[in-house]
Amino acid sequence: MKKALFLICFWVVNWSFAQLSDTTPSVMLKSYVQKDRILLRWAVNTPIEWQKANQKGFILHKILIKKDGNFLENPEKQTIATLKPDKQEDWIDFIQKDNYGAIIAQALYGESFSVEQDSKNGISKIVNIAEELNQRHTFALFAADMSFVAAQKAGWGFIDTDVKAGETYIYQVEVLGMPEIESSAVMVGLSDVETLPKIHDFTAIPDDKKVLFSWGITYLKDIYTSYIIERSENGTDFQSISSTPIVDMNGTSKKQMFYATTLETNDTPYFFRIYGINAFGEKGIPSAPIKVQGVSATTAVPRIADYNFINDGVELIWEYPKEAEKATEKFELWHNTKEDANYQKVVDNIKKEDRKLIYRKLSASNYFKIASVDKQQKRHFSHSTLVQPSDSIPPARPIGLQGKIDSLGVVTLSWKANTEADLAGYRVLRANTDKEEFVDIFNHIITENTARDTVSFSLSNKKVFYKILAEDLRYNRSPFSEVIVVEKPDKNPPTAPIFNNFTTENGKITLYWINSSSDDVESYTLSRREKGTEKWQPLQVFHKETNTFIDENTEGGKMYEYLIQAKDKAGLWSSADNATIIIKAPIRADKVIKSVDFVADRNARSISLFWKYQKNAKVTEIQIYKNVKGTSPSLWKVLTPKQQHITDKEIHINTIYEYYFLPSLANGKPVEGEKVEVNY
Structure with missing residues (x-):
């Protein structure tokens, strides 16, 4: 291939792979989910090892780790691709129509590689690399960022179409015959598809x-x-x-x-x-x-x-x-x-x-x-x-959620509008029973504080459950509102139930009451409101024999007023007088880690740990403690929030290890730790 000279004129932005700065030679792996396929991109982070890896090639492994929400007991590891850059002659036609492919081809096969210095377009601010190998590495990875097709041709990208809904996979990339270059893995499934964000401050x-x-x-x-x-x-x-x-x-x-x-x-x-x-x-x-x-x-x-x-x-x-x-x-x-x-x-x-x-x-x-x-x-x-200072704070929990249904099954919902300046809108969720999982009925945010839904009277359920949340422009989501129950309209009211005790423990409020003495009571409704507000929000509807409730959906330190009322078969309610109690909610720790998984590979003599954070969690670091079961744990690793996978090779067979994961938040709030036990 003839010597090529590339004049590259760019302005400002981030390189995802082209600015790898870790000193330990390793393969960095990223994934992106489309509708029915998973795209993978990887890069070696150091120039010398990058050059060697291109000669050796890459091996891509795949493990089906989860199916329909359940982890498989004996997941199999399969090799789905062995990839190397295309031969030099195979690039000739391609580089005529892809400028970034030309950069990659020159970096891989060119006799020399140089970047023309031009102070007019600011190239001296873009790159100041003296060594030619560093130039090849830097610009090749940059060009791969700009052309996924060229990245595939260079053996640095792969599209997996053999994927199914409800399944989660672990993909691992390693350099063939070079164990000194650390491999990388990522856990992903079709459910991880995300919408690319709109830029709001242009x-x-x-x-x-x-x-x-x-x-x-x-x-x-x-x-x-x-x-x-x-x-x-x-x-x-x-x-x-x-x-x-x-x-x-x-x-x-x-x-x-x-x-x-x-x-x-x-x-x-x-x-x-x-x-x-x-x-x-x-x-x-x-x-x-x-x-x-x-x-x-x-x-x-x-x-x-x-x-x-x-x-x-x-x-x-x-x-x-x-x-x-x-x-x-x-x-x-x-x-x-x-x-x-x-x-x-x-x-x-x-x-x-x-x-x-x-x-x-x-x-x-x-x-x-x-x-x-x-x-x-x-x-x-x-x-x-x-x-926007520290925009990790979600909107306030929506309050005042109300609903009514007409004779045609049209449900009208309304609530008090949030006042945040950066509010994007609301999401409305519905369940047909108190045991059913809530689903987003519109699958997008709505900007008004009212909504309409239509339900079928032919279904056996007599009630429909609703709750809402608020979402801001940074995709931070509020806690859910209180759940409301919408039911059909159904004259001596029943005697009133009264509270006789309560406890607060582990971030929960447990309420106890004495039920109504009336014999025609059909149900009881427990409602809640923040002290000083007017609107009651229904928490739960109970059968007659129930006389206790645990409220887990509270904000620590807030004063809540609870109301218990009985309703008879005619739809009449007991008096609310003397049927209330005021309780201060205890403070609870935030749950930051969404999941922790592991793969124990006896052939490789390693334990691979994977974890995911809750969406919008602003984690600054995570500490991992390790011990043999029955002994005291000690600090093993301190990682950045971007690192969500680590492999432990300091292990012995027939040993039970315990790992404790403790993240830290930017706002200093307490968080719940997570533990995983591995029988190796």
């Missing part, structure tokens, strides 16, 4: 016949490898503004990405939108279009360049031309909790020489603008910047 700062775009990447680094910005003149027909995707070479040090482009004129308004592309070539949902129009170069406009969280506030940093200070009177800070026109001035008379300010009265979502005020008292506003 903003633009117009200038004279040009515009600078920015968007936050803190929560997108592990999802997208590149981005596409599109432009439209009518807001409907969009086309990409660049011939190649926009890529970040700055690693994990930046909170935002920036990209600049030119405008033909300042007189025409344009619409721009953005979407991300992951390492498997999947495109995310385009953002909402933003309207941009160029501004005259004679008008100086401040630009918020960065921000840093400081204690209980935020330090805002902005840019403004020094030469424009002569015509400037002062700066002002404007604030809003939503991206609309109702901004409020929160700080006045900021010196025109200043370029930073600390603001402490933060909300969950904060939109800031800096205004420069000229000598004629005309304001020139910067574009808004969104600041």
Whole structure:
């Protein structure tokens, strides 16, 4: 293959595999689930071992570990592929239509590999690699991130179509004949499919016949490898503004990405939108279009360049031309909790020489603008910047859920609207019995605090159960609301039941009561509300013989008022007077770990441990303790939250080992640990 010279011009974003920094030689493995297949990508993290691995090849193993929710007792390990890069001559036609394939082919087979230095496009900021092997490794992995087809051709990707719903698999990749390179594994099934997120904070700062775009990447680094910005003149027909995707070479040090482009004129308004592309070539949902129009170069406009969280506030940093200070009177800070026109001035008379300010009265979502005020008292506003402190906090639990059913089976639900500024909407769940699993009846969020559902009267159940949750723009989900029971409408009311005792233990409230003395009681309803609120939320409907209830769905430290009422066969309710009790809920630890699994491989003399976290859990680290059963545990490993698999080879046959998993949260809240016992 002839020597090739690649001139690569990119702007900003994260490389998923191209920025591997671990020093221990290992294979890094990622997965992505589509409708009926599982896509796999892997990469060796060090240049020398990467080069050797390409010569040796990769072995891909597969284990069916779980079926219909149950773990298999003796899962079999099968080899589903042995992969190496295609031969040099097989790349000739492919590289004519895939530029990224050309980069990979040159990295694999080229006599030399060089990157042209061009200060005009900032290439010196993108890569500063002296050794040619490092260049081959870095750019090959980058190109594989940009073209999954090319990654497959290089032996670094695989599509498994032999998959079924209800099954969970463990995939393991290892380098053939090179045990010194650590293998990697991932556990995944078709149920792990996730929707790629929309970018919500895409903003633009117009200038004279040009515009600078920015968007936050803190929560997108592990999802997208590149981005596409599109432009439209009518807001409907969009086309990409660049011939190649926009890529970040700055690693994990930046909170935002920036990209600049030119405008033909300042007189025409344009619409721009953005979407991300992951390492498997999947495109995310385009953002909402933003309207941009160029501004005259004679008008100086401040630009918020960065921000840093400081204690209980935020330090805002902005840019403004020094030469424009002569015509400037002062700066002002404007604030809003939503991206609309109702901004409020929160700080006045900021010196025109200043370029930073600390603001402490933060909300969950904060939109800031800096205004420069000229000598004629005309304001020139910067574009808004969104600041969200520690957005791992979910919305509040929805309250006031009510429901009624008409003669046609139409159920009307309503509840008190949440007030969070970053609220995306609600999800409504239903069950036909109190034993049935709740299901999302719409399979998407609804933005109003009302909903309609239709139920069939032909079914044997007389009641329908509903609960809701709130979800914000970062996909954080609130606890479920209290469950309500909707039933058909059914004149001496029964005597009232009364509470006679209660206990609080292990984050639960156990209630005891004396049932009604009336002999026509059909059921009892236990309701709950937070102290100081008006609306009761039904917790559970009981049969006559039941006189106790354990409430596990509480928030620690809150005061709850419980009400027990009897209903007779005519549908009349007992009096609520003297039928209430007020209890303070105990504090419980959060359950962060979703599951812990293991595979004991006697042939390999190893125990592989796998675990998953609850969605949206903000874990900072996890400590793993280990001991032989009957002895005291000791700290074995401390891992980062991205590491969810580890292999233990320091083991002896016919020994029972116990592993304890204890994660730590960013907010410092207590969590429940998990234990697994392995009989090796």
